[in-house]
Amino acid sequence: PTMEALVGAAALATGRPVFLNYTWYQQQTYTGKRSPQFTSVRMAATKDGKLLGMETDWTVDHGPYSEFGDLLTLRGAQFIGAGYDVPAIRGEGRTVCTNHAWGAAFRGYGGPESEFPSEVLMDELAEKLGMDPLELRYKNVYRKGSTTPSGQDPEVYSLPEMIDKLRPKYEAAKKKAAADSTDAVKRGVGLAVSVYGSGLDGPDSSEVDIELNADGSVTLYTCWEDHGQGADMGSLGTAHEALLPLNLKPGQIHLVMNDTSLAPNAGPAGGSRSQVVTGQATKNACEQLIAAMKKPNGSFRTHAEMEAEKLDLRYHGKWTAPANACDENGQGSPFCCYMYGVFMAEVAVEVATGKTTVEKMTMVADIGKVNNFLVTDGQIYGGIAQGIGLALSEDYEDIKKHSTMVGAGLPYIKDIPDNMEIIYVESPRPDGPYGASGVGEIPLCGPHPAIINAIYNACGVRIKELPALPEKVLAGLKA
Incomplete structure (x- = not known):
């Protein structure tokens, strides 16, 4: 329901967190429907x-x-x-x-x-x-040589x-x-x-942060917004795959999700975009952290060694889709x-x-x-x-x-x-x-x-x- 302005106005007026709850009738009559x-x-x-x-x-x-x-x-x-x-x-x-x-x-x-x-x-x-x-x-x-109705070469066949x-x-x-x-x-x-x-459509982009913690675990900061579809598991699975060189267990990857005061903008959870676009931003952030932690001999720096060498502990991942919008x-x-x-x-x-x-x-x-x-x-x-x-x-x-x-x-x-x-x-x-x-x-x-x-x-x-x-x-x- 695109009624965020009401919530924003109420938050400004009260100075407190605000939640908007509809009755079923309001949900049906106030909100948009699929267009015929x-x-x-x-x-x-x-x-x-x-x-x-x-x-x-x-x-x-x-x-x-x-x-x-x-x-x-x-x-x-x-x-x-x-x-x-x-x-x-x-x-x-x-x-x-x-x-x-x-x-x-x-x-x-x-x-x-x-x-x-x-x-x-x-x-x-x-x-x-x-x-x-x-x-x-x-x-x-589609087979090799086919195009979509928009003239695009399908990425797989x-x-x-x-x-x-x-x-x-x-x-x-x-x-x-x-x-x-x-x-x-x-x-x-x-x-x-x-x-x-x-x-x-076009060069869609997303941003994610990752931070190395003192105990060797990491914290992923992401606004992969969750309607209940499993954004937590999408974030965890992607980060775990990206961080395999560090041999981290899933429990060592902590998630801070959908707190916009702590995590960067990942964009909306719409257009089936999150696993691709926010997933790639997650991968990018994790790769930056691994690159910073990696020593010349192939082993990895600890949190204490990162601090001693004055290396950043938090890395900002970003990814933009290699796509363009359709013409008229x-x-x-x-x-x-x-x-x-x-x-x-x-x-x-x-x-x-x-x-x-x-x-x-x-x-x-x-x-x-x-x-x-x-x-x-x-x-x-x-x-x-x-x-x-x-x-x-x-x-x-x-x-x-x-x-x-x-x-x-x-x-x-x-x-x-x-x-x-x-x-x-x-x-x-x-x-x-x-x-x-x-x-x-x-x-x-x-x-x-x-x-x-x-x-x-x-x-x-x-x-x-x-x-x-x-x-x-x-x-x-x-x-």
């Missing part, structure tokens, strides 16, 4: 399925305020059709102001809106060509390997869906490929690291009611070298859960109807399957710290088109406006 996006996409391909071109038109409903609206609209140019080598693209996007809820940054920030239409269209194209949706994707995903890993599970899922379908409950399988950038035609290299995902949804559709249940989700994820599997698993499970809500139930159109938890369509526990499978493909990133990329937003860029494609595979109903409420599916079945 209305998108039309056309694709051309040869008869054997090689993409030739894409035409796009998209409108972002950003509500009454323009904050970041232009950047959100740019995401359409960057991510509609992302993942595929499309030699010719013509498109036009626009931001419009309306009297709807104001549009705010939300997980995926333009990726889920942009990749939904192009991923559903890939299934439609596969049907017209008489091709399997997986094989059409495999034929067109792991999508063919990712699809190869999914293929046997996909074939088994199709057979299971066919065997388990009944007249009352139709089952289907759907796919989606997703791509998202790690970083804020959406062309450029906005991110030095990307994230890649291939999603598979297995769903059941009740013919009598139109209700869709997601029975299993599978994600093949390439987020570079993984810092901590438990933390990244949690990011992916959470993102997939959000994607199921986005696909099937969540909405915010009517301020009275949608301002309660039930009205807003938050999924219940029973709506999210326990059966989620994550398969990692670790492609080291040239510009990521120790090969790492980000993870936060890619899990929400592809579940919803995979689910919508699975609904069509199950019962022949193509949903083009989210969420796929039971009444929408039922209307399609009746039609």
